[in-house]
Every structure is written in C-alpha cells, then in structure tokens.
Amino acid sequence: MEDELEKSIMEEIKSGQVKIRSKYVFVAEKLGLGTAFALSVLLSVLFFNLILFYLKETDNLKYLSFGKFGIFAFLESFPYLLVVAFIILIVLSGYLITKSDVSYKKPFGYLAVGMVASIMVMGAVLTSANVGKIIETQARGGMVPARMLLDPMTGVRNSGVAGIVFEEGEGYIVLQTPQGLRNVDLERTEGVPEIEKGQFVVAVGKKEGYDFKADKIRIFEKKDLPAVDRGIESKFGADKKNLPENIFYFEKKESSCVKECFDSGKEHKSCFEECRK
C-alpha cells in the first residue's frame, strides 16, 4: 500500500521535478578533489624542500653559532613566508584528506602523521637532489615567483651580515654581500680573528646608519654559505670583480660617486665616507 511520503516522492520523480544528477558531476568532483590534494601535497613537498634548502645554504642557521648574540639575526633572516606557505599547504592537504572516501577508515591522527612524514622525506630527497638550487636559479632569472625564496635570501639584515671580505683595514672591513658592498665596523668587536681578503665571514651586531657595527665575527668556508656566494656572484659577476651600478646597497644615488672614488685608487671605506657627505 502506498503511503503519503512514498506517493509524494514518486510524483516528484515521475514528473521530472526531481532528477538524478549527472554522473559526470560526481566524476568531476572526485577528479577535482584528487587533483587539489595531489597539488597541495606536491607544493608542500616543494616548500619543505625550499625551507631545508634555505636553512642549509644561507647565513640563517650560521647566526645561531654565535649563541644569544645571533638570535636576532637568525629571527630576522628566517624564511617566514616559506614556513607559513608550507603550514597552509599542510593544513589544506589534511582538510582534503578528510573529504576523501576512505579517510575515516583510519584515525585522522595516523593519516596526518603519515602524510606529514612522507612530505618531509620527499622534501629532504628533493633537497639532496639540489632541486632548491634549480628553483633559486629560475627565481633569479625571474621565471618562478621569486619573492618567497629570494627576499629572505637577499634581504638586508639589521642584526647580521654575511659576505666575502673585499677590503680589510684598521678596525673595519668592507664586505661583498648579495646586497652590495657593506662597511663593517670592528671597533667594538670581541676577539676578531685574522681576517684576509677573499674570506667568507659572518658577523652579528647592529646596523647603525650606513655602517654595520659588529659585536662578533667568525670566518666560514665557502661551502658553508653557498647561497651567499651565489648571491654575490649574481651581484658582482662570476669573478666577483665587477662593480655593479648599485654597489652600495642602501643609497643608489651615491653609487656613481663611490665608483669614481674607487677608480681614483682611494681606500673603499674612505670613498664611502666621502660620498655620504
């Protein structure tokens, strides 16, 4: 016997008021979900690789070797954008997992831990395969969105500096950095080691006006700071001898004055002082 509910539903169905949704809608939904998940996992792997690459190749972690003196420089040069993007992508991947048909079969905690662990392992594999370097090169050529990677890599730090000694003198050194030439004042620096031209150094301290007043300074090997080396090459040319237009990183208009002064054979530091007046 037909009851009211059955009758009204069947009437709606037969009259065409209620129709079965096309199977292509469901196929598209599944494909969309699968693609979005694959993409977010892939990007998570890529961003984790970039974070590892950044920590391994730049000056960021080197600041921690100065103990408490290096904390500000470490925090300042930390790749926040990369980390935030990575976290967002991980959360998105986790959310998309919960939307899948099988996710509820296992506790979400297990799935999440498994997913994050896999992403980290794959990211580490990419890092060891030097994928980060390829991305960095592409970024320098403007081929991929560079901001997230290159900004923290090449940005000016107020509490730390890393570069190659370009000139050394009494109580100061001039460094080639990925940002340009930078004068580092060593007047108040504790335990200054024997520094020679061409060495890689990392210093912590404070930017005061045009100069960087170093509290501590350490010599590093070239292999410890490959990204800094590449940044300098990009600024000063492969042999690191070209003086680019903007050699002095914070005042473009003074660059030509400094360059003329350099050409006249004066000490670089005195050229800086002269041109700032």
Added chain:
Amino acid sequence: MTEQSSDEQIVSLILKGEKESYREIIRRYEDKLSRYLHKFISDTDDVEDILQVVFIKAYKNLYGFDISKKFSSWIYRIAHNEAVNHLKRRRNKGRVALDDVEYKLIDEKSDIGTEADRKFLKKDMEGVIGKLDLKYREPIVLFYLEEMSYEEISDVLRIPKNTVGTLILRGKKMIKDNLEEINKNYGR
C-alpha cells in the same frame, strides 16, 4: 526486480532508467530511517520532513553511491547528515522516544529488576538515552537498534571501526552509570 533483489541491484535498475524501482527503496527504508531519526528528533512532523529530504537527496545523488558498497550505510549516512543539520538548527535536546526493543536492551545491561520498576523507570530511561551526547547516542542506536555491524556504523558515521567500538562501550557505561544513579534515587 523481485522482492529478493538487493538494494544495490535496485539502484542499478534505477540508474538504467527504471524510476519506478525507487518505490521499493522507499518501502524498504521508510520505517527504518523513521525509527532511526526519531532517536534524535522528537517531533514527528520534523522527522517526516527530514525523511522526505533524505529520500530526495538519495535519489538525486544515486550516481554518488559506490555500487560495490552497502546501500544501507550510504542512505543512513544521508539520514545522519540531515539529522545533525537539523539538530544544529534546532539545538534539539528533547527526550527521545523509547521502544520496547531498546528498553529491553538497556534493561539487560543495567540489571533493573521487576516489570513494575521498568514501567516506573521508563520515563527516566528515555531521558538517559536522550541526554547521551550525540556522538555516543548514534553508535548505540545503530548497533543495538538498527543491528548494524561496526563496519557499517563506521561507514555511516565516517569514523574508524575501533572508534565505533570505543564509543559504544563508553555510551553503555554512561547509560549504566545513569541508571544506577536513578536506582539510588528510587531507593533500591
């Protein structure tokens, strides 16, 4: 289509264009889903409205049903979602209706004595089930009243099988504790 045809076979027929076969699905599930929904929603009119929505949604989304799985779990899942949505809208904390089967079930688990006591306590029993948090109430209802397996409950509620077992155990313990409390109040 025969009366022995499985739900999944009927769904296949509907998808091939035999709309009329959906009548059989409604007949098979109307009472079951109505009873299930009544465990969470006390208002009969609301239950009927939700039931209609459930059947319409199920029909519209038939291609979304994976024919290799159990249809019953799928349609209960739709009913579950609709019930949860309704409860969210209404914040319905009303008492639930208790039928003889579930009364027997709870009775078995809680050592409540005589027929007289049972009748006397029936109102409280309804309250006990009704006051159970939804996350315990649902697996209890599906397991004992709808006689579903852990696997099916897992498919309906979209939680792992182990969690289903844990929730049922905890729910039973809560019922037992509450009944003991009621027993004390009656001075037994």
